[in-house]
Amino acid sequence: MPDTTLTWLGHASFRFDTPGGKRVYIDPFLNGNPKCPESELEPERIDVIALTHGHGDHVGDTVELAKKHGCTVVAPVELADWLGGKKGVENVLDPNKGGTAEAAGVKFTLTNAHHSSSNNDGEYMGEPCGIVAEVENGTKLYFAGDTCVFGDMQLIGRIYSPDVAILPIGDHYTMGPREAAVALELLGTKRCVPCHWGTFPALTGTPQALKELAPDVAVDEIEPGDSVSL
Numbered sequence: 001m002p003d004t005t006l007t008w009l010g011h012a013s014f015r016f017d018t019p020g021g022k023r024v025y026i027d028p029f030l031n032g033n034p035k036c037p038e039s040e041l042e043p044e045r046i047d048v049i050a051l052t053h054g055h056g057d058h059v060g061d062t063v064e065l066a067k068k069h070g071c072t073v074v075a076p077v078e079l080a081d082w083l084g085g086k087k088g089v090e091n092v093l094d095p096n097k098g099g100t101a102e103a104a105g106v107k108f109t110l111t112n113a114h115h116s117s118s119n120n121d122g123e124y125m126g127e128p129c130g131i132v133a134e135v136e137n138g139t140k141l142y143f144a145g146d147t148c149v150f151g152d153m154q155l156i157g158r159i160y161s162p163d164v165a166i167l168p169i170g171d172h173y174t175m176g177p178r179e180a181a182v183a184l185e186l187l188g189t190k191r192c193v194p195c196h197w198g199t200f201p202a203l204t205g206t207p208q209a210l211k212e213l214a215p216d217v218a219v220d221e222i223e224p225g226d227s228v229s230l
């Protein structure tokens with residue numbers, strides 16, 4: 001089976017291509033994302049979109065993309081209800097923390113995250129989440145979403161043993177490198193793809209700073225548009 005390819009689209013946006021040939025977008029904030037590469041603004045195909053929370057810089061283009069591509073959207077229940085109700089998105093799965101929903105052969109489990117979650121109109125969008133995505137060959141990707149570090153990341157490590165942790169490191173709205181280094185220790189994950197940094201001036205954390213604080217972890221220092229193999 002081929003590897004999973006994870007591509008950073010800037011900020012906390014990613015797409016990954018599974019060994020089975022499915023294409024999944026996480027928090028597709030493409031248009032309006034100052035770091036999204038030009039070539040990624042109009043996705044050619046999408047099987048699933050999965051969302052961590054309702055903030056505009058994470059929901060991004062979800063409504064338009066879901067309608068255009070007819071893909072499944074996996075989102076925390078209140079956010080899912082809003083997408084499926086007011087926004088008219090058709091194929092919505094609505095798990096909540098601890099629950100797993102399967103779409104296109106990929107298992108999406110929502111985990112805890114400590115943050116907030118409202119939409120651009122200030123409406124309550126449920127609680128923010130992280131996502132563990134397990135692809136066909138068992139590789140597990142943990143997208144922490146927007147969060148600070150918290151002790152129960154140890155449970156996420158214990159239960160899911162992610163192969164890679166995709167962590168926010170920008171500081172200000174989420175944890176910075178100092179907390180991310182402890183997050184990696186709690187997770188026990190030996191590979192990290194940092195995100196949610198460098199998008200805006202306030203997001204000052206850098207992969208280099210994380211590398212210095214977590215010398216035992218392989219930290220992928222990638223630019224928007226770059227891919228890593230898992």
Ligand SMILES: [Zn+2]
Pocket residue numbers: 053055058115116146
């Ligand atoms: Zn947020």
